[in-house]
Amino acid sequence: MLTVKNIEVMNFKNAIRGARNPMNSWARSDSYYDENGNYILGENDLSLAVRLRKAGGDHRKYLRQIFVTVDITAPMYWWKEYDTYKVGTVANSTSTMHKITSVPFELSHFSCDKMDEETLSVMKIIIDKLEQLRLKFIETKEKQYWYDIIQLLPSSYNQMRTCTMNYENLINIYHARKSHKLDEWHIFCDFISTLPYAGELIICE
Numbered sequence: 001m002l003t004v005k006n007i008e009v010m011n012f013k014n015a016i017r018g019a020r021n022p023m024n025s026w027a028r029s030d031s032y033y034d035e036n037g038n039y040i041l042g043e044n045d046l047s048l049a050v051r052l053r054k055a056g057g058d059h060r061k062y063l064r065q066i067f068v069t070v071d072i073t074a075p076m077y078w079w080k081e082y083d084t085y086k087v088g089t090v091a092n093s094t095s096t097m098h099k100i101t102s103v104p105f106e107l108s109h110f111s112c113d114k115m116d117e118e119t120l121s122v123m124k125i126i127i128d129k130l131e132q133l134r135l136k137f138i139e140t141k142e143k144q145y146w147y148d149i150i151q152l153l154p155s156s157y158n159q160m161r162t163c164t165m166n167y168e169n170l171i172n173i174y175h176a177r178k179s180h181k182l183d184e185w186h187i188f189c190d191f192i193s194t195l196p197y198a199g200e201l202i203i204c205e
Helices: 014-017 045-053 061-063 076-082 117-140 143-152 167-176 185-195 198-202
Strands: 001-012 069-076 091-093 157-164
Touching: 001 045, 001 185, 014 045, 014 061, 045 061, 045 198, 061 157, 061 167, 069 076, 076 143, 076 157, 076 185, 117 143, 157 167, 167 185, 167 198
Parallel strands: none
Antiparallel strands: 001 069, 069 157, 091 157
């Protein structure tokens, strides 16, 4: 499973203004804010943005100045793959090391939606054991129990991170992962497709 929330897209206005710097063509800018505070690309600005997007990385530097911040909750096995996209991205995560024993272990804390019944029954045994270890650690503060939890913890454990990235990062992610075997990547790519002007500036197919 993967969920996204608290989505915010920032700096469209400044990025588009900067895209006009090389040709000193600021007077042709026709974008504006609508009554809801959304930045709407005018016909001239959208045409320029699309041309630069299609011209390649050397010409679409403005996309690196359009920022997206989002809270993503996903299993650790997905985060291991996401972490290959380190350039130009920042993430602040909930702490497994510090907070893993702060709440009881429950099935809802894990991505188990693809498991069959037999595997799920094993998973429930593991979760019960994790909870036993958590209670022993709280009672005794013995580090051994904490290590048992950390090393037993399945990669299906869900973690929330607040991530900031830019439209250039999202181009790379979308086209590299849109056909991936993990359903979580399909959910994330679907999220990317909902961002402002994603069809013209990110997906661009």
